[in-house]
Amino acid sequence: MNTSLSIALVAAIGAAAIYALSHDTDEAAPPASAQVAGGPIVSVRIADTFTASAQVGKQIFDAACANCHGQNAAGRNGMGPPLVHKIYEPSHHADAAFMRAVQYGVQAHHWNFGNMPKQGGLTDGDVKSVIHYIRELQRTNGIE
Template identity: 60%
Template sequence: MNRTVIILGGVLAAGALGYAVLSMMGGDDPGGDRSATAPGAPMVEVALPATLGDAARMGKVAFEAQCVTCHGENAAGKAGNGPPLVHKIYEPGHHADYAFQMAVENGVQAHHWSFGDMPPVEGLTRSDVSNIVAYVRTLQRANGIN
């Protein structure tokens, strides 16, 4: 019983610390305070890569047709609409390529940002999404996100 109390106390302390850190950082929204950002404005600056591979080029076309409305030009996000995909939150170690496939197929319940839930996206094949991921990963690498 004594061991259980110690473990429970540790879990509660860790949770309180995490809550305190998130509160000091502006809550669960990793973009921080964007109150001065005009609606529809890009949320991050995106350095463009010198070249795009074949898959990334096809992904850019699909992204511009299906994703740009919410995620903005060059995946820079769009204030009031959707988050930037060129952001450390979406690095491969945190959101693997398969997460993008699942997001398109099933939608996503809001958990990192305060934009609301992402609905499923109609009209994209798995191949289209793979190409979009290639484009996003190329942009991420060009911006130091690996």
């Protein structure tokens, strides 16, 4: 191979590697546990602090939602989708969509987890607190 061609090839590969390392992708790579049944589907960064409403929302989420949507809304492989995901950004799934999902259930349309049944035992205030928690997690993870 021509020496100048080899140098150009090495330089191009190096530039591509530097570019790839210095630019974020649209989605964070899923954790290794995404391959494990019930494991988280996405990696979620946690805010240092949450508002009072989001703190209440976290408690409700942990009790009523985490079984399917995972700890910190990271999803659960084979169980339910991550809510800290660009699909659920406010411009695509407004807060009202979360309210309707809890009240009426949702037909599967973005994921292959099956339909979400309606969820009983939660007040509108409970769901609003959960939404605050999810939105704060989303903002911490660059989803706005």
